[in-house]
Amino acid sequence: MAGSSDGNDEVQWCFSQVKGTIDDDIAEADIISTVEFNHSGELLATGDKGGRVVIFQQKPESKNLPQRRGEYNVYSTFQSHEPEFDYLKSLEIEEKINKIRWLPQKNAAHFLLSTNDKTIKLWKISERDKRPEGYNLKEEDGRYRNASSVTSLRVPVFKPMDLMVEASPRRVFANAHTYHINSISVNSDCETYLSADDLRVNLWHWEINDRSFNIVDIKPDNMEDLTEVITAAEFHPNQCNTFVYSSSKGTIRMCDMRTSALCDNHAKLFEEPEDPNNRSFFSEIISSISDVKFSHSGRYIMTRDYLSVKIWDLNMESRPVETYQVHDYFRSKLCSLYENDCIFDKFECCWNGNDSVVMTGSYNNFFRMFDRGYRQDVILEASRDNCKPRSVLKPRKVSSGGKRKKDEISVDSLDFNKKILHTAWHPLDNIIAVATTNNLYIFQDKVN
Amino acid sequence: MPLLGKTWSAMDAVYTDLEGTSAEDVGICPLREPTGGGVGVAARARMESSLDAQNLISISLRKIQSSRTQRGGIKLHKNLLVTYVLRSARQLYVSGNLSQTPPQTPRPREDATAGLSGSLTELAHDLYNFPGLESDTWQHQQQQQAPEEQQAPPGADSELTVPGVLWWDSNTQSNQKTVLDLDTHVVTTVTAGHFLPDCCAHGRGGKKRRTDASEPVGEPSDFGSVPRKRPRTEEGCEHLDGTDVSHLMSVLGSSGLSEFVSWQQTDLEQIRTVQSISLRHSGLTYGSWTRAIEAF
Numbered sequence: 001m002a003g004s005s006d007g008n009d010e011v012q013w014c015f016s017q018v019k020g021t022i023d024d025d026i027a028e029a030d031i032i033s034t035v036e037f038n039h040s041g042e043l044l045a046t047g048d049k050g051g052r053v054v055i056f057q058q059k060p061e062s063k064n065l066p067q068r069r070g071e072y073n074v075y076s077t078f079q080s081h082e083p084e085f086d087y088l089k090s091l092e093i094e095e096k097i098n099k100i101r102w103l104p105q106k107n108a109a110h111f112l113l114s115t116n117d118k119t120i121k122l123w124k125i126s127e128r129d130k131r132p133e134g135y136n137l138k139e140e141d142g143r144y145r146n147a148s149s150v151t152s153l154r155v156p157v158f159k160p161m162d163l164m165v166e167a168s169p170r171r172v173f174a175n176a177h178t179y180h181i182n183s184i185s186v187n188s189d190c191e192t193y194l195s196a197d198d199l200r201v202n203l204w205h206w207e208i209n210d211r212s213f214n215i216v217d218i219k220p221d222n223m224e225d226l227t228e229v230i231t232a233a234e235f236h237p238n239q240c241n242t243f244v245y246s247s248s249k250g251t252i253r254m255c256d257m258r259t260s261a262l263c264d265n266h267a268k269l270f271e272e273p274e275d276p277n278n279r280s281f282f283s284e285i286i287s288s289i290s291d292v293k294f295s296h297s298g299r300y301i302m303t304r305d306y307l308s309v310k311i312w313d314l315n316m317e318s319r320p321v322e323t324y325q326v327h328d329y330f331r332s333k334l335c336s337l338y339e340n341d342c343i344f345d346k347f348e349c350c351w352n353g354n355d356s357v358v359m360t361g362s363y364n365n366f367f368r369m370f371d372r373g374y375r376q377d378v379i380l381e382a383s384r385d386n387c388k389p390r391s392v393l394k395p396r397k398v399s400s401g402g403k404r405k406k407d408e409i410s411v412d413s414l415d416f417n418k419k420i421l422h423t424a425w426h427p428l429d430n431i432i433a434v435a436t437t438n439n440l441y442i443f444q445d446k447v448n
Numbered sequence: 449m450p451l452l453g454k455t456w457s458a459m460d461a462v463y464t465d466l467e468g469t470s471a472e473d474v475g476i477c478p479l480r481e482p483t484g485g486g487v488g489v490a491a492r493a494r495m496e497s498s499l500d501a502q503n504l505i506s507i508s509l510r511k512i513q514s515s516r517t518q519r520g521g522i523k524l525h526k527n528l529l530v531t532y533v534l535r536s537a538r539q540l541y542v543s544g545n546l547s548q549t550p551p552q553t554p555r556p557r558e559d560a561t562a563g564l565s566g567s568l569t570e571l572a573h574d575l576y577n578f579p580g581l582e583s584d585t586w587q588h589q590q591q592q593q594a595p596e597e598q599q600a601p602p603g604a605d606s607e608l609t610v611p612g613v614l615w616w617d618s619n620t621q622s623n624q625k626t627v628l629d630l631d632t633h634v635v636t637t638v639t640a641g642h643f644l645p646d647c648c649a650h651g652r653g654g655k656k657r658r659t660d661a662s663e664p665v666g667e668p669s670d671f672g673s674v675p676r677k678r679p680r681t682e683e684g685c686e687h688l689d690g691t692d693v694s695h696l697m698s699v700l701g702s703s704g705l706s707e708f709v710s711w712q713q714t715d716l717e718q719i720r721t722v723q724s725i726s727l728r729h730s731g732l733t734y735g736s737w738t739r740a741i742e743a744f
Contacts, residue, residue, distance in 0.1 A: 091520075092519050092521070093521075094520040096520075117520060180520070180525075182525075198524045198525055199524075228528075229524055231525065248529065281504065281536045281537060282533060285529045288525075338504075338507070344526050
């Protein structure tokens with residue numbers, strides 16, 4: 001499995017760390033809802049259903065062991081969103097963090113955007129390792145001194161202190177979305193970002209929180225004519241005028257903001273004709289795209305629907321250039337999956353640093369990697385059973401029917417409560433973060 | 449949570465083409481009749497697929513109902529997808545029903561796109577309080593339904609005489625309605641207040657199916673412990689919910705799929721009042737409300 005290093009060597013993935021509790025009784029607030037590396041890979045942010053953001057920082061590599069990558073430790077934890085109640089519509093607004101996106105770093109501080117269903121917030125995460133001492137009018141504990149007791153003047157000086165990481169909300173972008181926000185994406189112009197809900201896409205400036213521009217609106221005049229919703233949106237990594245959004249019908253539209261203010265008319269429409277042999281009650285559901293990601297190069301788009309991952313070339317709209325079946329053995333089980341709601345699970349997908357490998361999650365805490373160059377794929381499992389440090393993950397196999405071979409797992413034995421919806425790949429290295437329900441697993445390639 | 453033991457591949461295969469297919473093609477009902485019994489096999493296959501469609505309809509409507517009470521409000525995306533399934537199942541059910549009804553029975557005018565166009569007007573209105581929502585229209589319809597429900601023939605199964613909500617085929621001129629009872633998971637067709645004979649037979653079959661499908665597998669367990677705190681307008685609903693009480697869900701305007709009606713706009717006290725009147729008149733003594741969903 002090629003990584004960002006020499007593509008000829010097959011990558012072996014090893015367990016590195018696991019974050020989270022071991023309890024079988026999972027608190028709903030602890031369910032991880034998003035995972036994202038920052039642009040350097042030094043920081044790893046997670047959001048959960050309880051509205052909290054936890055940021056992990058990679059320790060610098062040890063001088064004694066230069067080939068072993070640093071571990072990720074908790075850097076900052078803060079409550080990003082709180083549950084709210086819309087009294088006008090009598091609706092409760094969940095605090096669940098739907099997405100986190102890092103802004104490019106410009107100075108010592110880090111900035112990220114986090115969003116729930118309705119509100120986006122810009123957070124500044126900064127370090128404080130010095131504090132001023134020697135105030136004239138304040139005591140060391142902060143109490144104000146009696147002005148009449150001040151007889152001399154001194155200049156306060158900065159003294160070192162224990163490192164403190166502060167997270168402060170710098171902007172709150174609210175009241176711009178009627179429907180549930182599903183995506184945010186930072187533009188390469190380092191000034192704007194987009195947010196998308198079921199029917200609209202809005203364009204924001206980082207500095208301006210009291211207005212946004214609506215750039216896509218697919219809400220029909222008569223809601224009875226509604227046939228599809230927006231499921232994900234993302235800016236092109238290099239072209240600040242281009243973005244894509246996916247729909248529940250399995251289509252991807254690419255829009256160019258230079259053509260008009262309102263990008264309802266797409267520049268390109270990526271759509272694959274449906275195979276009539278696979279038509280079923282649930283065709284619409286399984287064709288709905290749950291995630292869309294540009295490759296780092298900007299040449300390709302990856303989409304995830306319920307059963308497969310597809311790679312699209314921006315220059316060809318008629319069909320994907322590559323299709324990978326994630327868990328096709330569930331195709332005959334769709335009705336059961338519909339009944340237990342699993343068919344509505346929204347899996348994400350991600351690229352590795354050099355766009356040679358893609359990764360996505362599945363059930364039973366399985367996740368899959370597809371090597372585009374070598375046409376290889378592997379199923380791995382995030383499990384507490386494989387938690388020995390630097391233990392190599394053994395590929396898993398699923399038996400879809402007939403005689404089950406040794407070490408194979410039957411489809412009917414797969415646990416649908418254990419699902420990996422969120423994964424992230426370090427932008428520069430072979431380090432991956434895989435979120436199970438309430439645990440975050442970090443794996444890295446085996447360094448010889 | 450292991451997969452359910454039941455395999456649904458047969459039902460999925462049925463969707464593609466019901467007319468003119470043999471049971472073997474469909475993949476269900478593997479029993480082979482003696483020579484001359486081919487028609488019976490096909491009919492049995494159609495009935496099985498019709499029952500499967502009923503089950504799917506029941507599951508779908510339960511999902512829609514439960515989505516109204518989940519945290520965060522109604523999910524437009526999920527409900528849109530559910531309506532697609534509902535439409536397909538309904539098409540299958542209606543076509544299966546048509547092939548089983550006796551010729552003299554007035555047939556509903558079938559429209560593949562009737563009602564279930566996939567639109568979610570009322571859902572969106574529910575959720576987002578759009579202007580122009582005609583809750584008055586709905587209340588008027590509900591009051592009109594109550595007398596109709598009282599006119600159910602005395603010979604009909606007592607459990608089927610309080611359908612609650614009706615599923616209108618908006619494009620038919622006849623007073624034909626498809627009714628779902630969530631307690632028995634029976635989908636029946638009512639014409640001008642009278643149940644069709646075949647539907648009564650289905651009803652009895654449906655009762656048997658209830659024990660198989662009554663496990664709340666469709667319950668949104670993902671949402672965990674939903675807080676008891678609910679929006680103000682849904683307080684009446686809590687009173688409806690008791691241990692034996694099922695939710696009344698009404699909707700359906702004459703404009704088709706328009707929704708699961710303004711859940712937010714509904715005057716639940718009025719619903720209860722109307723329903724209690726109809727129940728008293730029908731002489732029901734069992735202490736539970738009939739759970740029904742009126743859909744498009």
